[in-house]
Amino acid sequence: MDPSVLALYACCLLALAGGAGVIVLRNPVHAAISLLFTMLALGGAYAMMQAHLLAALQVLIYAGAIVILIVYVIMLLDQGREEVPHPFYPLGVAIGVPLAVLLVVISAPAFMGASAGPEPLITGPEDCTNCESAAVMVKKPDGSLVEASGCEDYVDTDNDGFTDCNDPDCHDNQLCYGTVRAVGGSLLGPFVLPFEVASVLLLAGIAGSILLTGRRPKELEDVIAGPAIAPAPGPQVVSGEGRGQA
């Protein structure tokens, strides 16, 4: 079997194991680390499926930002030293197991019909006409000569130092699957409206979090907190002048 397919399956297994660990482990930090390995393994799986940009973003955002925030909050609250009790919920099992079976039943046909095997990992185009004439012999990084059958990431059809998917000569080549140029082109091209709507949604989220956690204006604070309580008498602070005289 192709080593990259083996690596893909290894990543998938690791992701599943990590997901199980999140549920099973009773220590919050251990569960967070388990989640981290799930995220890293998903990144690896994306990379094995030639979606390099998605893999980088997966690691950058989920492993690097979200899981680290989870760990940070656990540390800040000084939780995680003691194990969380492990009660058994019969009702949870009664709801969860049928739902899991339902999920498998619904999604199985999609997987069955997807493909006969793991072959179409690279869904490239049939030709690369924008770069050069359609059928040219190109040199792969390993030195072997192949006919240019797709704008693959590592092929430099016109031998100018730019791989096809990033070649300025191939501007309208939207077929380079998973590359920065292709994903960026789709985000700012056909999917610009959902993209912008998502950014507005995120902006609303940021504004909401500032409103909920930030300092309120003084007059509003009084309304919310009620009459201010006088501070408890603390230790007497000796002023600088007093010390000097003593």
Add this chain to the structure above:
Amino acid sequence: MNTAFLVVSFMNLAFVLGLLLNLGGLLTWVERKQGAVMANRIGANRAYIPVPVGRDPNGAGGFKWSKRFTLMGLFHAITDGIKMLTKENFTPPFVDTFVYNLAVWFSAVPVLVTFAVVPFGGPFQPGVMMSEVLTMVGMTGAAASVGGFFGDGVYHMQLANLNVGLLFIFAIGSTGIFSAALAGWSSGNKFSLLGALRSSSQMISYEVFMGISVLGLLVVYGTVDFNEMAQLQQQTWFGVIPKWGVLLQPHMFFVFMTALMAENKRVPFDMPEAESELVAGYFTEYTSMKMGLFMMAEFLEIAVIAGIMTTMFFGAYHIPGVVAATDAMHWAMHPELTPVNAIFGAEVPHALVVVLRVGAFLFKLIFFCWLQILIRWTLPKFRYDQVMKLGWKYMLPLSIVNVIATAAFMYVLGGM
């Protein structure tokens, strides 16, 4: 995947690992010696090996040993390693063992992995290069067989030729935060926990504008691929001035370098360790080589930062004014990028090109290592609130303004 490709990959791997691990050791010496020179001290000069210099006049058949063969204190790097490896590997009873040991891995591995996308010498043809060298020394038979083995395939002097280049560095680099966070939490020590909290908040804060600060440069380059950045920096203004990143976005050079240095957690950004306040911060409870790996990771990161700065801002492996004849194909495809080949004519031996490029890259790399250690011994430590203020109130707004201004400028100009 044929054998030649594997052989070249292992050659690249050997070069990068050899370079980084040796630099990690050497930089400990540079740190000591340069700090000593800057502070007008003599510096690292104690470690030595005895060398026989002649017969012992008193003893029968014995040797007379030289007192000090210190080699400018270079042996200190070796003695450090021996010391770390032979000290007691003590795990305190109150730590969370699994997390405690995992954190060590997160310190050194991301640093080493990030260097995978840094191109250290551009495209090269090992078959052509080796047969040239072998022919020069007169081994024509070997030259032919080596040339036949490699063919005229073009390879990159880079471990992983990834399309996502810079994003890969950000992604892998961001997992480095886990080393400090998990080490501090698992140690079960208040100082460690404080160090971990500080390091997490500092690294998260500086990561925010580390990405934004280079967005302007990415707009100019139009790519995040390091190989293409290197190619683009061969262009010139008026055929003389190289279009290096540092000349395109000089202000962002400083911002990006600041962010990278803050990620490295060394003076003046050593809040997480803060020797005078937190003992050793997040790695207080670590001993022997585990502690050594935390230290080693910081020195490795100096070299990796130098590599990234070189590639993005200082023309990667290019020497200004010297353009390799092997890129003739590139120039034929892009006549607008006129090469300036002032020193050599049209035909330059490929082996010489490779040596010049790798040499240029190493020279710039060492320059940036020196610069970082210069900064470390020049600036005093910041206060914690100063670090946060610098990041959020100055660097972040400056980066955002730069992105908008650069984008507007490029829109008006319609290209580079």
